Amino acid sequence: MSQSFFDLPGRFWRGNLHTHSNLSDGALDPGEVCRRYKAEGYDFLALTDHFVGEYGYPITDTKPFRDEDFTTILGAELHSGAMENGELWHILAVGLPEDFAPSHSPSFHPVEGQETGPELAKRAWDAGAYVAIAHPEWGGMTFADADSIKHAHAVEIYNHTCGVECDRAHGHYMLDQLLSAGRRLDLCATDDAHFSEPDSFGGWVMVKAEENTPDALLAALKAGHYYSSTGPELKGVSWEDDCVVVQSTAVKAVMVQGKGSRSACVYGAGMTRTEVPLDKLKNSPFMRVTIVDAAGNRAWSNPVYR
Known part of the structure; x- marks a missing residue:
């Protein structure tokens, strides 16, 4: 097994996939949101305003804020139907066409006659979007809720x-x-920034692509050619028969997670090349890596499968 995208042509581009402006419930106009992310060193941004009727079902046009150093991917946070606890679905869709048809979602409250969450996720998938199950812990999502979304590329891990x-x-x-139940999903870290509190620049993805263009980034996201972070950098993840070799910026822990309680960890100071034995994960159908730096910040690889 090998996460070969580290060796693919191109470079890593830093981006945030979940953001809001004052075209929905954010505090800043779209141009200022884009300016701030560019000023913070981001290469791209998906501005994903809430796709509900009270805001006019916005797919916010950020094309005017692209330049040779910074690009944007159009998208939205979609809402329709009720989860098991009665709350409205939140589904992240990055790479939507501008003419994506509105759902029957007049507000943030479920109403009769709506598409279900799974139906809306499928429609976004079919329209070409990268689809992620948004903030499952925040909304009180059950396993049955999450597993019902059959058309998703990822789960927000942070x-x-x-x-x-x-x-x-x-x-x-x-x-x-979900992975333990046999689903094959990636993960993503996001901000979900609204700029009404200190909620920006905390979680991002690093996407390996040859160009910093919407099409190249979207293709790489769908292919899983990225990792997610709140701070440290992954330089390489090489899966061998009996160990995984992780190259990174300096970290204090490298963990491998698998099915159930299966896991392994190596601790140290200033580790930049770490071999983690996999004998404790021999029977796990999936494995993924988490690294932790001295400040407690993390980065995550996408899962690999046996």
Whole structure:
């Protein structure tokens, strides 16, 4: 096994996949949102305003804010139908066409006659979007809810706004439950920034592509040619028969997670090339890597499968 995209042509581009402007419930206009991400060193941004009727079903046009150093991918946070707890679905869709048809979602409350969440996710997938199950911990999503979304590329493993506002940032438990049930999904870290609180620049993806263009980035995202981070960098992940070799910026822990309780970890100081034995994960159908730096920030690889 090998995550060969580290060796593919191109370079890594840093981007945020989940963001809001004042065209929905964000505090800043789209141009200022894009300016701030560019100023912070991001290469691309998906501005994903809430796709509900009270905001006019926006797919925010960020094309005017692209230049030779910074690009954008059009998208939206989609809503329709109710989860098991009665709350509205939140589905991240990056790479939507501008004419994506509105759902019957007048507000943030479920109403009769709506598409279900799974139906809306499929329609976004069919329209060419990269689809992610958004902030499962924040919304009280059950396993049955998440597993019903059959057309998804990823689960949000980290959502910075959900961490800032209510300490419900994570999706790793839901991701691993889905992987253990046989689903094949990637993961992504995002901001979900609204700029009404300190909720920006906390989680991002690093996408390996030859060009910093919407089409190249979207193709790489769908192919899983990226990793996610809140700080440290992954330089390479090489899966061998009996170990995984992880190259990174300096970290204090390198972990491998698998099905159920199967896991392994190597601890140290300033580790940049780490071999983690896999004898404890011999029977796991999937494995993924987490690295942790001295400040407690993390980066995550996408899963690999036996």
